[in-house]
Each structure stands twice: as C-alpha cells, then as structure tokens.
Amino acid sequence: MAGLSLKKNLLTLVLVVILAGALVPGNVKGQNSVVDIVTDDFFNGILNQANEDCSGKSFYSRAAFLSSLSSYYQFRSGSADESKREVAAFFANVAHETESLCYIEEINGGSQDYCDETNTQYPCNPDKKYFGRGPLQLTRNYNYVAAGNSIGFDGLNCPETVATDPVISFKTALWFWMTNVHQVLNQGFGATIRAINGAIECNGGNPGAVQSRIQYYTQYCNQLGVAPGDNLSC
Structure with a gap:
C-alpha cells in the first residue's frame, strides 16, 4: 500500500x-523567449553605455523588465526572427529616449506640465506634471491615466510613480508599446518611430533623432543575429 x-x-x-x-x-519560455533574447549581457550592454552618475543606473534592471512582462504576454509573439526584431526595436527606442537607460525623467521636464486641457475625460491635477518618465518617456495626462488604469496605479494624481517604481516604469513602456507600436512592426522599424514620435521627428522633422533610433536598432539586430529588415526610416 x-x-x-x-x-x-x-x-x-x-x-x-x-x-x-x-x-x-x-x-517567457522556450529557446527564443524574451528571457533568452534579453540576456544579462544584452541588457547590461545598454545600461553600461550610460554614465556612472546617471540616475537610471541604479533604477532600471533586467529583473524589473522581465517582471513587467507578466502583464504583456503578446510582446514577442511571432517567429524567432520577429521576436528578436521586436526586442531590438523596443530597446532601440528606449535607448534613444533615455540615452541608454541613463534618464528616468525627461531633461528639464518640470518646465512644462504637459496637461492637455482639451481632453476633458482626464482633467489634470493642477499640482502634478505629466512630463516624460520611464523607458519610453510616458508623456501627457491622458497617457498617464490610460496607463495607470491598465497597469493599476493612479496616473492622474501620482504620475511620479513611473519614476519611483522600476517595474511600473517598464510596464508603462510596454503598455505604450503594445497599445501603439506592436501592431505596426510588420511595416518596418520606421513605423515604430512614427508611432512613438512621428509628428516631431518624421518627414524631416528631426533627422538626427531618427538616425539615432535607427543606429541603435541596427546595432541590436546585429547583436541578436537577425536582419533588421526594410523601411528603417520614417
């Protein structure tokens, strides 16, 4: 018995x-999972490009990024090469926005409140400012509210949470990516630039910024052993 x-x-x-x-x-599993693609060497290779006195050096981490993925299962949902290109595209835009994970908050962001008063659905808190924060520099009241509602923090009244909680910070970047960018990946890397900051950078608006994003992207694709594809610029 x-x-x-x-x-x-x-x-x-x-x-x-x-x-x-x-x-x-x-x-988060399998040979071509995000865990396998975003290795310590890959993530730290980006972080190590930032100066030692950068606030992001002690804030952003691979562990925080991987933890944030639990809410975004569709990130990296294609083939092996598509997965690598999405990781490269995401981190290329992150590296440009934060100068290789150096900045948590927008430089001189406090000079503007980024309150869209025409958006009556999300009235701004007059004591708060909605300048860029996090890996993709989340900006404006309506984005903070929408991200907060999706993730589970008070984006309207506590936007600073994006700069104090590294997991939430990465979640806001993934929320923005999955909401606005993921669906245009099949159009080429240039489409990701247009989705993130096209009104300012594309069509000759800021060719230096566009080239910066492209340079990071091609660099990361080379590291990951995948062709960058077509339509790199916007």
Whole structure:
C-alpha cells in the first residue's frame, strides 16, 4: 500500500509539473523567449553605455523588465526572427529616449506640465506634471491615466510613480508599446518611430533623432543575429 501511495504521489507531481509548464506564457519560455533574447549581457550592454552618475543606473534592471512582462504576454509573439526584431526595436527606442537607460525623467521636464486641457475625460491635477518618465518617456495626462488604469496605479494624481517604481516604469513602456507600436512592426522599424514620435521627428522633422533610433536598432539586430529588415526610416 505504501508503494502504491508513493507511485500516486509521484504521478501527481509529474502532472503538476507538466501543467505548470503548459501554463507558462510563450514570451517567457522556450529557446527564443524574451528571457533568452534579453540576456544579462544584452541588457547590461545598454545600461553600461550610460554614465556612472546617471540616475537610471541604479533604477532600471533586467529583473524589473522581465517582471513587467507578466502583464504583456503578446510582446514577442511571432517567429524567432520577429521576436528578436521586436526586442531590438523596443530597446532601440528606449535607448534613444533615455540615452541608454541613463534618464528616468525627461531633461528639464518640470518646465512644462504637459496637461492637455482639451481632453476633458482626464482633467489634470493642477499640482502634478505629466512630463516624460520611464523607458519610453510616458508623456501627457491622458497617457498617464490610460496607463495607470491598465497597469493599476493612479496616473492622474501620482504620475511620479513611473519614476519611483522600476517595474511600473517598464510596464508603462510596454503598455505604450503594445497599445501603439506592436501592431505596426510588420511595416518596418520606421513605423515604430512614427508611432512613438512621428509628428516631431518624421518627414524631416528631426533627422538626427531618427538616425539615432535607427543606429541603435541596427546595432541590436546585429547583436541578436537577425536582419533588421526594410523601411528603417520614417
């Protein structure tokens, strides 16, 4: 009887392990998962480009990024090459926006409140400012509110949370990416620039910024061993 009971327990354990593996989302397991693509060397290679006195050096981390992925299973949901290009595109825009994860907040961001008063659905808190914060420099009251509602923080009254909680900070970047950028990836890297800051940078608006993003993207694609594809500029 004791032997039969032991066999049942072992069988139960095996089933639990199998089911647990099946429930792990595809973007955090497998040979071409984000965990495998965004290695310590890849992430720290970006972070190490920032100056030692940068605030982001002690704020952004690979662990915080990977933790934030739990809410965004569709990030990196294509083939192996598509996965690598999405990671390269995401971090290329992040590196440009933050100067290689140096900045948590927009430089001189406090000089503007970025309150869109025409958006009556999200009235601004007069004591808060909605300047760029986080890996993709989340900006404006309506984005803070929408991101907060999706992620679970008070973006309207506590926008500074994006600059004090590294996991939430990365979640806002992934929220913006999945809401506005992910769906245009098949149009080429240039489409990601247009989705993020096209009104200011594209069509000759700021060719230096566009080239900066492209340079990061091609660099990361080379590191990951994937062709960057067509339509790099906007």
